[in-house]
Structures are given as C-alpha cells and as structure tokens.
Amino acid sequence: MIKRIGLSWSAQVLEPLAALGRFGIFLAQLSGHLMRPWRQFRNTLGQLHFIGTRSITVIAVAGGFVGMVVALQFYDTLVRFGAVGLLGAAVGLSLVRELAPVLTALIVIGRVGSAMCAEIAIMRNDNQIDALECMAIDPYGYLVAPRFIATIIAVPLLTAIFNVVGIAGGWFVGVVLFDIGEGAYFASMADSLVWRDVLMDVVKSLSFALIIVWICTAKGYLLHLASHRTFGAEGVSRTTTDAVVASSITVLFADYVISALML
Amino acid sequence: MSDTITDTVPRKPALAVRGLTCSFDGNAILSGLDFEVEEGEIFVIMGSSGAGKTTLLRHLLGLSRPQLGEIDLLGEKLHPASRERVYQLRRQLGVAFQHGALIxxxxxxxxxxxxxxxxxxxxxxxxxxxxxxxxxxxxxxxxxxxxxxxxxxxxxxxxxxxxxVIMDPRILFFDEPSAGLDPATAAELDTLILRLREVHNMTIVVVTHALESAVKIADRIMIIGAGGIRAIGTLGEVQSEPDEYIQSLLQRRTLRREDDGDAYIDRLTANIDD
Incomplete structure (x- = not known):
C-alpha cells in the first residue's frame, strides 16, 4: 500500500514535469522551421485562410456585441456621476487594453485551437504523422510550423478587427441610442488612449497567439505520450478538451502577468 | 534463365539487423534479433498477434530507437544518425501502412x-x-x-x-497487405507486390500473418515469437521446422498452453487488494 502511494505521488509530481519537458523539446524541434517559413508557403497561406479569414465573421460579431454591452454598462454607471462624456474613453480603454485581446484569444481557442489539436491528434492516432516521417517529410515543418506562423500573424489582426468593431458597437449605443455627441465619444477616446495601451494590446495578442498554438499543436502532436493513456476517439476527445482548458487558463494567467508588468 | 531475381545476381544486404533488443515495462518484445534482407528480395516477416511485428517494423523504419543492437539500411547505420541523414535514407524507402495512413x-x-x-x-x-x-x-x-x-x-x-512507390524506392515496407481484405483483393495486392519487384527490382519487406500471401510472394520467411526469431529461410525450410509455435502458425492450429494451476490463479488475482 505504502509503495503504491509512493508510486502514485511520484507519478503525480513527475508526470507534469515530464510533460513540460516534452513541450520544451517540441518547441526546440520546431524553432528551426519557424526561421524558414517560405519552405511551406502554400501550407501557411492555407492555414492563414483557416485561422484568419474564416474567423473574421465570428470575431466581428463578438466584437460588435461586446462593444455594445461595454458601452451600455459604462453609460449606466457614468450617467450617475454626470460623466457620460467619458464613455468613449471607457469603451476604448477597456477594449484595447483588455477585452479585445482576451476575448479574441478565447474565441480563437474555441474555433481554431480545438480544431488544430483534434486534427493533429487524429493524424497521430491514424499513423498519418508516422507516414509523413517515412516519406522523409518533417512533420514539424509540414504540419506544425505553418500553423504557428499563421496563428501568430492572424491573432493580432483579428484582435485589431475586434477593437474596431467593438468601438463601432460602443459608438452605436452611445451616439445613436443615447445621443452622446459623436465628437465627445471619439475625442475622449483619443485623449485617453496612448501608444502604451496599443502596445499592450499588441504584446498581449502576440503572447496569446503563441500560447494557443503551442499548447494546442503540442497536445495533439504528443497524443501518444499523453498521461491519460487513452487513444482512439476517446483519446482525441480528452486531448482536445485538455488543450482548450489549458490554453484558456494559460491565456488568462498570462493576461494578468502582462497587465501587471505593463501598467 | 530464371525469371526471379533470387538466383541471378550476387546479392548484398539492403537491410541488416544485429542484436536488436527492445522491451516495454520490463517485458522483452524483441531480444537480440539478427537477420539480413538481400537486395531484390521479398522478405516476409510473420508472427502471431503481439509477437512484435509492428514493433520490429517501427525499428526498421527508424520510428523507434533500439535499446540495444544495430540496424543498417542500404549500407548505412540508422542509429546513431542525424535527423537529416535519417530523412535522406528514408527518401529511398517506401512504406505502405496497414490502413493506408493517407492524409x-x-x-x-x-x-x-x-x-x-x-x-x-x-x-x-x-x-x-x-x-x-x-x-x-x-x-x-x-x-x-x-x-x-x-x-x-x-x-x-x-x-x-x-x-x-511514387519515388521508386529501393526498399518497400508493407505492413499487413491482406489484413481485413477479401481473398480476391488480397490476391490482387500480392500480384502487385510481385509486379513491383519484377518491374522495379525493389527489395520488399512484408509484415503479415496471412499464410496464403506469404506462400505466394516470399523468397524467404522469418517467423518471430516470444521476442526472438523462431525460424528463417525459404518456405520449405520454415515448414520443415518442428517447433510447435511455427507449426501452429503455419497450419492455423491453436497453440497449447502449458500452465500450472497456481500460475493461472495468480494471473486471475493479480492487482486485487481485497
């Protein structure tokens, strides 16, 4: 019994460390391919279309509604203090600094991260990755690198779209519905938003992109080494769930760290 | 004049395995395997389910690293070799997986x-x-x-x-060509394998447990079981082996298990606390 407890304890401590090590090796193996993006140019364009172009609608719709809700909530608060003129600043700051990068990242995890993880995990499960190896095609270069490059390009652009549409949503609620002057809305936003806020937005979106694509591709690629030791449909499903949960939590954690460092 | 490669030109090994050993969780899957496959040969690896055929194939392809032993592929050591060197070697190989493994x-x-x-x-x-x-x-x-x-x-x-075979490989590995197929389709694949050797002079390594297929295509057969090579040679040589495992595999007989009662009870009650 004591032996079993000892073994279980050591497994619980060592397994996450081993997993962390495997993620590190995964990134190291990949790094050489990230320096030569032109090698899989066609693949990267395809991934850019899947991750970027096909996410625009959902990002725009989400951005619009989030901007509208933020404006609604701030209007309700600001009107009590007679400061509705600051609505543009409130909407702009909350979107650019916080909501746009975080919500874009969470939407990308749901729409793209889960798909990337499941697709690669199925390829691992069905020997398709072994087949690539046997054809002398490096799976890191062929499968993973294009997804990395495309995600790192697409997420900041999607975040920018979220910002623009969100600000437009806030404008609709503030200016069209509550009749705040258009000049006041945009002037207060321009006065309060500084380059540092935009830089925070860019740093966050780049960091979140890296977190999402690293966790989701590595989880799928390393399915055969997963601690749950389940394969087939159940293994793919568990791995995909793990990837979505782990990347969402890591994005929120990273959001706090970056905010703390940059504010 | 012979119509096969077997007895025309002197051969050199396309694949040489020396002392290949592999174990999982303390169980020996392959222990000290030694064999060679000559150029232009159709070499069939047979064994019962769980005998280590797939593990052996993964080692031959460089997908798994041997714990002990050496594998020479086309005259070059597979381990240790840089990733780039292994990929250069693999460009001269073709691998057909059991279920196709198409993207x-x-x-x-x-x-x-x-x-x-x-x-x-x-x-x-x-x-x-x-x-x-x-x-x-x-x-x-x-x-x-x-x-x-x-x-x-x-x-x-x-x-x-x-x-x-799109790159006209020097060695073709084929995992279970007949598994799950009706006899006519399986025979069609056997004919294709023979045709590839005839037309392209490929060395072909086939992993299978289908005896009919092995009889039709093999120059030599290797039977593995209990971690080691149980027999290796032409069909006639393998068939003449008296080993019960080989005969059970070739004649589709149930292998008699020699167990004592205590071992049986131990297996049933293993890892049960109460």
Missing amino acids: NSMSVIDNIELPLRQHTSLDRSTIRIMSRMKLELMNLAGFEDYMPAQLSGGMLKRAGLARA
Whole structure:
C-alpha cells in the first residue's frame, strides 16, 4: 500500500514535469522551421485562410456585441456621476487594453485551437504523422510550423478587427441610442488612449497567439505520450478538451502577468 | 534463365539487423534479433498477434530507437544518425501502412503527389502524370479526386501503396497487405507486390500473418515469437521446422498452453487488494 502511494505521488509530481519537458523539446524541434517559413508557403497561406479569414465573421460579431454591452454598462454607471462624456474613453480603454485581446484569444481557442489539436491528434492516432516521417517529410515543418506562423500573424489582426468593431458597437449605443455627441465619444477616446495601451494590446495578442498554438499543436502532436493513456476517439476527445482548458487558463494567467508588468 | 531475381545476381544486404533488443515495462518484445534482407528480395516477416511485428517494423523504419543492437539500411547505420541523414535514407524507402495512413484532408491524388511535391522540383504537370501512372498501376484510375474517407479498405491500401512507390524506392515496407481484405483483393495486392519487384527490382519487406500471401510472394520467411526469431529461410525450410509455435502458425492450429494451476490463479488475482 505504502509503495503504491509512493508510486502514485511520484507519478503525480513527475508526470507534469515530464510533460513540460516534452513541450520544451517540441518547441526546440520546431524553432528551426519557424526561421524558414517560405519552405511551406502554400501550407501557411492555407492555414492563414483557416485561422484568419474564416474567423473574421465570428470575431466581428463578438466584437460588435461586446462593444455594445461595454458601452451600455459604462453609460449606466457614468450617467450617475454626470460623466457620460467619458464613455468613449471607457469603451476604448477597456477594449484595447483588455477585452479585445482576451476575448479574441478565447474565441480563437474555441474555433481554431480545438480544431488544430483534434486534427493533429487524429493524424497521430491514424499513423498519418508516422507516414509523413517515412516519406522523409518533417512533420514539424509540414504540419506544425505553418500553423504557428499563421496563428501568430492572424491573432493580432483579428484582435485589431475586434477593437474596431467593438468601438463601432460602443459608438452605436452611445451616439445613436443615447445621443452622446459623436465628437465627445471619439475625442475622449483619443485623449485617453496612448501608444502604451496599443502596445499592450499588441504584446498581449502576440503572447496569446503563441500560447494557443503551442499548447494546442503540442497536445495533439504528443497524443501518444499523453498521461491519460487513452487513444482512439476517446483519446482525441480528452486531448482536445485538455488543450482548450489549458490554453484558456494559460491565456488568462498570462493576461494578468502582462497587465501587471505593463501598467 | 530464371525469371526471379533470387538466383541471378550476387546479392548484398539492403537491410541488416544485429542484436536488436527492445522491451516495454520490463517485458522483452524483441531480444537480440539478427537477420539480413538481400537486395531484390521479398522478405516476409510473420508472427502471431503481439509477437512484435509492428514493433520490429517501427525499428526498421527508424520510428523507434533500439535499446540495444544495430540496424543498417542500404549500407548505412540508422542509429546513431542525424535527423537529416535519417530523412535522406528514408527518401529511398517506401512504406505502405496497414490502413493506408493517407492524409485525411487531401484527395487521393494529392496524397500520392505529396512526396514528389516535397522532394523534387518537377513541374505540376509532370508530377500529375507520374501520379496517374501509379494510380493506373494500382487499378485506381478514376478515383483521383476521391477523399480517403470515401475509399474502401482495399482501395486505401492500394492508394497507400501508390504513394509508397511514387519515388521508386529501393526498399518497400508493407505492413499487413491482406489484413481485413477479401481473398480476391488480397490476391490482387500480392500480384502487385510481385509486379513491383519484377518491374522495379525493389527489395520488399512484408509484415503479415496471412499464410496464403506469404506462400505466394516470399523468397524467404522469418517467423518471430516470444521476442526472438523462431525460424528463417525459404518456405520449405520454415515448414520443415518442428517447433510447435511455427507449426501452429503455419497450419492455423491453436497453440497449447502449458500452465500450472497456481500460475493461472495468480494471473486471475493479480492487482486485487481485497
């Protein structure tokens, strides 16, 4: 019994460390391919279309509604203090600094991260990755690198779209519905938003992109080494769930760290 | 004049395995395997389920690293070798997996063209013509735009074989060509294997447990079991081995297990606390 407890304890401590090590090796193996993006140019364009172009609608719709809700909530608060003129600043700051990068990242995890993880995990499960190896095609270069490059390009652009549409949503609620002057809305936003806020937005979106694509591709690629030791449909499903949960939590954690460092 | 390669030219090993050893969780899967496969030979590896055939194949392809022993592929050591060197060696290999292992998101023709697109600078039309030639060879003409999910098991294997031979490899590895196929389709694949050797002088290593297929295509057969080589030689030599495991495999007899009662009870009650 004591032996079993000892073994279980050591497994619980060592397994996450081993997993962390495997993620590190995964990134190291990949790094050489990230320096030569032109090698899989066609693949990267395809991934850019899947991750970027096909996410625009959902990002725009989400951005619009989030901007509208933020404006609604701030209007309700600001009107009590007679400061509705600051609505543009409130909407702009909350979107650019916080909501746009975080919500874009969470939407990308749901729409793209889960798909990337499941697709690669199925390829691992069905020997398709072994087949690539046997054809002398490096799976890191062929499968993973294009997804990395495309995600790192697409997420900041999607975040920018979220910002623009969100600000437009806030404008609709503030200016069209509550009749705040258009000049006041945009002037207060321009006065309060500084380059540092935009830089925070860019740093966050780049960091979140890296977190999402690293966790989701590595989880799928390393399915055969997963601690749950389940394969087939159940293994793919568990791995995909793990990837979505782990990347969402890591994005929120990273959001706090970056905010703390940059504010 | 003989119509096979077997007795025409002096051969050198295309594949040499020395002392290959592998174990999982303390159980020996392969222990000290020694064998050679000569150029132009069709070498069939047989064994019961769980005998280590797939593990052996993974080692031969460099997908698993041996714990002990050496593998020479086309005269070069597979371990230790840099990743780039292993990839250069693999460009001279073709591998047809048991279920085809086609990339699901690509059509049949895109799958077959993939090695050519990645490793050559041929123009698109040349690549397309070469791929169609292989499709014709595999009787898959007309299926080029199908997705893997739309193909039957036999078609998937043939498409996988077409992709495996698109670069005209020096050694072709084929995992379980007849598994799960009806006798006519299995015979068709056997004929294809013989034709590939005849036309391209390929060395072909086939992993199977289908005796009919082995009888039809093999120059030599190796039977593995209990971690080691139980027999190796021509069909006649293997058939003359008195080993009960070999005879059970060749004649489809149930292998008699010699167990004592205590061992049986121990197995049933293992890892139960109460």
